[in-house]
Amino acid sequence: MAQSTPEAGKGPAVTGQEATVPVPAAAGGGPVSHAIFRLARLHRMFAGQLLRRIGLHPGQELVMMHLWELGPQRQTDLVRLMDSDAATMTRTVQRLEQAGFVRRRPSPTDKRASLIEPTVASHALRHEVERIWSQLEDLSTAGMSADEQTTALLTLERLEHNLVQAAADTAGADAER
Template identity: 85%
Template sequence: MAQSTPENEKGLTEAAQEATVPVPAAAGGGPISHTIFRLARLHRMHVGHLLRRVGLYPGQELVMMYLWELGPQRQADLVRLMDSDAATMTRTVRRLEQAGFVHRRPSPTDKRASLIEPTAASHALRREVERVWSQLEDLVTAELSPDERTAALLTLERLEHNLAQATADLAGADHARR
């Protein structure tokens, strides 16, 4: 297996090199994809550690961010905003409700729907969640210049766009086959 880490002269410490995993030969044709996979896994692990301190699990903070910013939402709207599925969102909302961060109330315009809204307890949590995200951003972008941060963001947005387009194309092809 080939190592995915650059050589020492690229500025990585020994500890950082030890934290990387070898790239399996079968993934050799996709080194960027393999790196994205590893980065996403480490990012989720780290944010999970930081969020546990404030009583949340990864993903729950994103639901709360939308609720804080947009106000009460139907669960179906949260599914769309988060690009999630109904079952996952049901579990997430249930856990947030059990933790006292959201509550449901009937929708005044749709008798079949209920609105999910943040509680006072969740509003008290907002600063902590913002602090966690700032801390994570600082950690992820440590030692990057402002220009490098901008370039990284633009590159990641381009990669996201490429995958979103490919996903839309697959969905269109699947729909056409039916």
């Protein structure tokens, strides 16, 4: 994904591929950030199309993956695992519950908490979710060599690390005030 016009990023397009959306001149100081925005938008769109076929919305499959792997979890633990917020997780769990993919049961160790657990119906989805994630990976990495995929993954992990560190630094600075 390159810049769509030389003016937008103050230089020629890097790969010769057109951006999927025009890059406004105001984003010229952040071409990587704009590319991340475009990539995330497209990735979520394709994920949504694929997941819709099995009755899930983007993000719900990630909750299910954690539940399948770890077993029943408190909702607060799901919030932490997903780096989410309580309101979003509440809506996600409610929708999964309405679809019949999770159920709540009282926690045997904490009378105030309930555990969210996958249902038998959700276990039938697991193979489909794994297939969809493989398909999404194939769509995303089409035409890339194994080395290019490794480099892309390392770059994405570095970008994530940078933003996690910036968030921690900001939280620390806010705490000091």
